[in-house]
Amino acid sequence: MSDNTVNETPFAVQIGAWAESVRFEDLSPELVENIRARVLDILGIAAAAAPLDTSRAARRFAAAQGGVAQASAVGVAEPLPAAQAAFVNGVLAHSLDYDDTHLPSVLHPSASVIPAILAAAQAKGASGQDVIRGIAIGLEIAVRLGMAGYDTESQNSVFFEHGQHATSICGAMGSAAGIAALDGTAESVTHALGITASMAAGIIEANRTGGTVKRIHCGWAAHSAVTAVELVKHGLTGPPTVLEGRFGFFQAWLHGKFAPQEITNGLGERWSIQDIFFKPYPANHFTHAAVDAAAAMRRAGITPDDIESLVLGVPAPNLRTIGEPIQVKRTPETAYMAQFSGPYAVAAGLLGGGGLEVGLDDYTDELAQDPERRAIMAKVDVVPDDECTAIFPMQFPAVLTAHLKDGRTLTEKVLANRGGNKNPLSFEELTKKFRDNAQRTMSPDAMAALEDSCRTLGTDADTGVGTLFAHLTSVDLDA
Incomplete structure (x- = not known):
């Protein structure tokens, strides 16, 4: 790891330029299929988590905030403001410890990135292809920031050793990059990262001594990202050196020691999404x-x-x-x-x-x-x-x-985890996992419709982001 490496072009500026350059057509069919499967996986987990007491608390909190309704949330009949919908869905996605894991950073990127992108995309009427592109960008940046805090010598995350939840911290940043890239410029992505860094948070003491606060971490990351991008649209700006600066992200979280090469090396040439392992089992x-x-x-x-x-x-x-x-x-x-x-x-x-x-x-x-x-x-x-x-x-x-x-x-x-890059799960296997989760709160017809919407996301048969939630807003909360 390096100490406060000076970078001629700030990292956030490089990320913004890359995010603006990504086109849906640049994504391989395998990568697109992978992202569709992750959307299905996350929504199935959220459906299963809908009846939890903590999920009810998240919905009550979101409904009390008010604002212009723009997006759908699992278990909420009426649309919510996009940031609140992202919050609810992010909470549910992470509440069962069943969401995917990136190795070796050991962060869980999809539970914040996918709820954030879906809420923002629904609010602006983005296409399915834009959704897939935004999720790809968001996952990539979340993972790269997580890896910047991975210490190869100790084989551990420095975030973790400092008591920080990289899942929520890096998830907020990745989500912001993906949302800002939906229709923004490179500059808007850079500003979104600069603003989100002041909102990204999460500590993991609850893992030791109890409390349910960890369940909101991905929801708050998604909420922060949606809010930050909205602030950019209203004229707020962020520092271009927000990541590597003397008082920036890596100084605040990692005490200035990070792996700079992990952020931009191979950016645009190599995707890290294949290193995000699906969880076949609901356990550590x-x-x-x-x-x-x-x-x-x-x-x-x-x-x-x-x-x-x-x-x-x-x-x-x-x-x-x-x-x-x-x-x-x-x-x-x-x-x-x-x-x-x-x-x-x-x-x-x-x-x-x-x-x-x-x-x-x-x-x-x-x-x-x-x-x-x-x-x-x-x-x-x-x-x-x-x-x-x-x-x-x-x-x-x-x-x-x-x-x-x-x-x-x-x-x-x-020696190789099921669901990982050396022993992957097929879409059919992930569909079986989805059904095992979703059948707890959804009817067979609703599950089939959601499966079809995920499989066709970004194709000519895509019927819009709202369709993904058409049968999730009325899940059985008494299951």
């Missing part, structure tokens, strides 16, 4: 390979009764999150605790469940305390594994070894 991403390894044993005919003991090998940095203290990880009291438990992931994979292997119904308070699962978890040790550590953080691998009662020892290695 560090646990996913454990689910897959255990599921492979299940498919091979191994049952819990066959097993004497289990050893889950994980990257050393992951141990404190999913394996320590081991007695707590073996006895989670709540669904949320189970989402961060390596032993629970093994139990879930061995037993199987819904969705793509396990789904939302497999992470409940009742199942966290289920005697059958507790019996499996009691057999699991979580240890650091050198092979996994060498791969981390480009993947979150796991090696599961089962010592069987008949004397055999079996090992399953999962």
Whole structure:
């Protein structure tokens, strides 16, 4: 990482010029399909999260703000001002810990960028192609700013070590760039970044000691981005050196130490979206390979009764999150605790469940305390594994070894995460995930219509951004 690198052309100016130059026609068919799948994924998660108490609070807050109605929000019958719609949808998108993850920065970009772009696009009547272009720009900038704060020596995000939630901080900036690029000039993108930097925020103490505030982080990022671009339209300006300046973004968040090459190297030539991993399972991403390894044993005919003991090998940095203290990880009291438990992931994979292997119904308070699962978890040790550590953080691998009662020892290695660049999910698999989520609050006809709208986004059959929300504004909030 570098100390306050002087840049002849400010980064925000370079980003603005690049964003203005991007055309829908420049995006590969694979990239366009990837973005359509992310829209479907995020909206399905938002539909599933709609009945949560925190989601109700977000809707009440948004409705109380007033203003000119411009955009739709999940579970809200009447349109809201675009910034408030973006807030609600961003809150819902991040509330189930089911949204996608960029590696190795470990930020979740789609949960802020997609709600922000959709709200702004609906408010201005943008085309589906403009939506896809805006999302592509927003995701790219969010990821690049996240990577600028990634320390290759410690293999960790400096944002995280400072207690900062890069997901919301970088998500706000990326969202602003994508919105400003919908119909703005390079200069408007630069100003939007300059203004949003004064709004971008998020601290992660709630991960340690409780509270539900983390759920609003992506919503507030999306709200900030929409608001910042509106302020640009009304004449407010931002500093061109907002990123690298003496009192800029990287000084404020990273104490002036950042990786400048991550921001603009290959910009316009290489897209980082392929490094954003879809989440097949509704749990901490560090646990996913454990689910897959255990599921492979299940498919091979191994049952819990066959097993004497289990050893889950994980990257050393992951141990404190999913394996320590081991007695707590073996006895989670709540669904949320189970989402961060390596032993629970093994139990879930061995037993199987819904969705793509396990789904939302497999992470409940009742199942966290289920005697059958507790019996499996009691057999699991979580240890650091050198092979996994060498791969981390480009993947979150796991090696599961089962010592069987008949004397055999079996090992399953999962070195590439399902849903990532080396083991991608198909649109059909993501549609299955969407249905498992959305069926909780939507009718089959409404789900089918939303699937079709996402698949045709940006094509001649595209019926507009509003259609995406036509069946989401009246989801069943009592589900």
